[in-house]
Amino acid sequence: MATIQQNIDNIRSQIRHAELAAGRERGSVRLLAVSKTKPAQDIAAAYQAGQRHFGESYLQEALSKQRELAGFDITWHFIGPIQSNKTRPIAGHFAWVHSVDRLKIAKRLSEQRPAHLPPLNICLQVNISGEASKSGITLAELPQLLAEVKALPNLRLRGVMAIPEPETDYQRQCHPYRMLYQTVKQLGMSGLDTFSFGMSGDLKAAIAEGSTIVRIGTGIFGVRIY
Numbered sequence: 095m096a097t098i099q100q101n102i103d104n105i106r107s108q109i110r111h112a113e114l115a116a117g118r119e120r121g122s123v124r125l126l127a128v129s130k131t132k133p134a135q136d137i138a139a140a141y142q143a144g145q146r147h148f149g150e151s152y153l154q155e156a157l158s159k160q161r162e163l164a165g166f167d168i169t170w171h172f173i174g175p176i177q178s179n180k181t182r183p184i185a186g187h188f189a190w191v192h193s194v195d196r197l198k199i200a201k202r203l204s205e206q207r208p209a210h211l212p213p214l215n216i217c218l219q220v221n222i223s224g225e226a227s228k229s230g231i232t233l234a235e236l237p238q239l240l241a242e243v244k245a246l247p248n249l250r251l252r253g254v255m256a257i258p259e260p261e262t263d264y265q266r267q268c269h270p271y272r273m274l275y276q277t278v279k280q281l282g283m284s285g286l287d288t289f290s291f292g293m294s295g296d297l298k299a300a301i302a303e304g305s306t307i308v309r310i311g312t313g314i315f316g317v318r319i320y
């Protein structure tokens with residue numbers, strides 16, 4: 095079985111090749127290691143391999159791993175569904191939130207962001223697969239929510255996140271990402287520099303269509319058993 099170090103080297107090389115194939119600058123795509131359901135020692139192994147950005151989906155689990163890894167220089171990203179009664183610990187313990195899909199949540203994160211921390215980096219989650227998936231706003235709703243969230247004081251609106259339905263055909267992987275990328279670019283809004291899309295199965299297509307953060311779990315830590 096490949097080690098976490100080998101998996102990270104392999105994913106980094108896939109990212110580099112995809113950047114090159116797309117004519118993009120080397121290093122323009124950040125690797126976010128998605129460590130949900132995996133123990134703190136797996137995160138420590140990835141850290142040893144030079145990985146610094148980690149994504150978590152379940153709050154209690156994430157907080158407990160953060161305590162275990164308190165001495166590590168890790169940038170934590172929250173990428174899971176957000177209930178409004180969980181916004182305070184999210185606002186206090188993460189540098190990024192990728193999964194904001196309503197104004198109420200954004201307002202609470204802004205109000206609850208501790209004053210001693212820099213603004214919380216925010217991506218809005220967009221549902222680009224139509225009715226099949228439940229989380230995320232539609233492309234049509236995106237411009238208004240972007241404008242509303244941009245106005246909140248303790249947030250730094252960075253861009254969009256998407257989780258499309260799994261798809262094996264390359265062109266079909268590309269299509270929804272292209273729609274989302276073009277929609278955002280056409281708004282011409284300043285400060286939007288982040289496209290959080292691409293997972294273990296569609297990294298190449300995502301990078302071809304402008305991804306700046308790929309979120310990889312299985313490809314680094316192996317399959318999740320729960």
Ligand SMILES: *Cc1c(COP(=O)(O)O)cnc(C)c1O
Binds near residue numbers: 130151174293312313
């Ligand atoms: C679990 C998860 C990932 C990682 O998925 P893999 O297929 O394991 O790479 C990426 N993004 C989100 C939002 C996730 O919940």
